[in-house]
Amino acid sequence: xxxxxxxxxxxxHALAWKIAQSxxxxxxxxxxxxxxxxxxxxxxxxxxxxxxxxxxxxREKSIPFVVVGPxxxxxxxxxxxxxxxxxxxxxxxxxAAQLEGSKGFTKDLCAKYxxxxxxxxxxxxxxxxxxxxxxxxxxxxVKADGLAAGKGVTVxxxxxxxxxxxxxxxxxAFGEAxxxxxxxxxxxxxxxxxxxxxxxxxxxxxxSAQDHKRVGDGDTGPNTGGMGxxxxxxxMTPEIVERTMKEIIxxxxxxxxxxxxxxxxxxxxxxxxxxKGPELIEYNVRFGDPECQVLMMRLKSDLLDLLLxxxxxxxxxxxxxxxDETALTVVMASKGYPGSYEKNTPIAALPQPTETQRIFxxxxxxxxxxxxxxxxxxxxVTAFGQxxxxxxxxxxxxxxxVDWPNGFMRxxxxxxxxxxxxQGEN
Ligand code: AMP
Ligand code: GLY
Numbered sequence: 001x002x003x004x005x006x007x008x009x010x011x012x013h014a015l016a017w018k019i020a021q022s023x024x025x026x027x028x029x030x031x032x033x034x035x036x037x038x039x040x041x042x043x044x045x046x047x048x049x050x051x052x053x054x055x056x057x058x059r060e061k062s063i064p065f066v067v068v069g070p071x072x073x074x075x076x077x078x079x080x081x082x083x084x085x086x087x088x089x090x091x092x093x094x095x096a097a098q099l100e101g102s103k104g105f106t107k108d109l110c111a112k113y114x115x116x117x118x119x120x121x122x123x124x125x126x127x128x129x130x131x132x133x134x135x136x137x138x139x140x141x142v143k144a145d146g147l148a149a150g151k152g153v154t155v156x157x158x159x160x161x162x163x164x165x166x167x168x169x170x171x172x173a174f175g176e177a178x179x180x181x182x183x184x185x186x187x188x189x190x191x192x193x194x195x196x197x198x199x200x201x202x203x204x205x206x207x208s209a210q211d212h213k214r215v216g217d218g219d220t221g222p223n224t225g226g227m228g229x230x231x232x233x234x235x236m237t238p239e240i241v242e243r244t245m246k247e248i249i250x251x252x253x254x255x256x257x258x259x260x261x262x263x264x265x266x267x268x269x270x271x272x273x274x275x276k277g278p279e280l281i282e283y284n285v286r287f288g289d290p291e292c293q294v295l296m297m298r299l300k301s302d303l304l305d306l307l308l309x310x311x312x313x314x315x316x317x318x319x320x321x322x323x324d325e326t327a328l329t330v331v332m333a334s335k336g337y338p339g340s341y342e343k344n345t346p347i348a349a350l351p352q353p354t355e356t357q358r359i360f361x362x363x364x365x366x367x368x369x370x371x372x373x374x375x376x377x378x379x380x381v382t383a384f385g386q387x388x389x390x391x392x393x394x395x396x397x398x399x400x401x402v403d404w405p406n407g408f409m410r411x412x413x414x415x416x417x418x419x420x421x422x423q424g425e426n
Pocket of ligand 1: 118141153155184185186187188191213270281282
């Protein structure tokens with residue numbers, strides 16, 4: 001079968017690498033892809049906002065199945081447009097993608113179906129939001145309702161900080177995304193991510209991961225899209241996974257179906273493991289980046305089979321097998337990220353993959369045949385190990401071989417888990 005993959009990040013390189021291993025695949029196309037993806041797919045230029053153009057490309061190339069990597073095309077309704085033409089899609093409808101596209105939508109769903117999450121209220125003006133913050137006190141969390149590229153959340157340690165964040169939202173710091181604001185209770189605990197496929201009526205739990213959002217060592221500095229991740233997350237014990245499925249993901253699936261927008265795709269649940277158990281911070285409706293890279297390293301099953309079973313409502317017959325080892329990925333980013341950074345800086349030849357190590361490309365391009373960095377997050381150096389300590393050592397050993405003077409990375413990805421392993425707790 002021919003497949004079209006939408007996206008160009010490290011997540012999509014990892015998806016392309018796994019899809020390309022499927023015996024069911026004939027040709028994999030990627031739009032727009034990147035030089036890493038080009039090693040396992042045919043990269044094409046397509047305007048994914050132009051749904052008619054995507055449909056006609058699928059017709060021209062006899063593509064019956066499209067895999068959507070990022071959230072923006074889902075929120076914009078690409079899945080709906082393709083499905084209306086009889087093309088199968090991995091990724092939810094625009095209505096179901098509201099789970100990521102509107103924080104207020106998700107909080108209302110949690111309230112209606114008793115899904116554990118922080119207490120909250122939605123606001124469309126600053127004075128009422130501030131009055132609520134003053135009544136509740138700090139710490140408290142202020143969120144722009146819509147998609148804000150991960151920047152619309154302020155975890156405020158004081159009432160003043162929360163009020164300033166409310167002003168920012170309503171004064172347009174996040175454009176339309178901040179026209180509505182959610183104020184929610186601060187949750188205390190350890191964060192983890194959990195991934196689960198859903199075909200509308202059946203769930204297939206995948207795996208857990210933990211990422212590092214801050215740009216600097218020791219989890220300091222501004223938030224980024226993610227500077228590294230590892231899987232599995234030790235905090236997601238079998239008991240916590242079972243509770244997450246029963247208390248959070250199953251009621252979400254049932255609630256979405258009951259409310260008339262059944263969910264098809266992957267639930268990426270951002271969780272806080274509190275003293276009471278798992279609570280939902282947020283949903284994303286696509287794989288995480290860089291979490292996907294560590295998941296794909298560990299997945300033994302045929303990814304194309306799993307994604308197609310999800311899209312076609314056949315998950316009851318599906319299962320996923322995983323390597324027991326830990327996978328860990330280190331993001332190499334352009335100096336200056338998440339602020340401004342220089343583009344088109346040269347990257348010398350990359351180290352070759354080994355049995356346990358490989359590099360996924362994100363913001364790279366070829367210029368006159370030479371590899372250059374064009375994005376903020378540029379390379380994902382990924383490795384396996386018997387535990388986090390070994391995976392971390394292998395990932396950094398490979399990262400140290402990358403000759404890219406304008407690149408930087410964190411040096412402590414996985415530090416919490418490594419510290420635990422060294423104390424003999426795991
Ligand atoms: P989000 O974009 O919703 O994932 O939020 C970004 C980050 O803010 C999360 O990864 C958490 O670290 C933090 N955060 C969001 N909501 C809360 C909350 N209710 N309590 C504590 N931290 C939160
Ligand atoms: N790494 C977080 C995300 O993909 O949203």
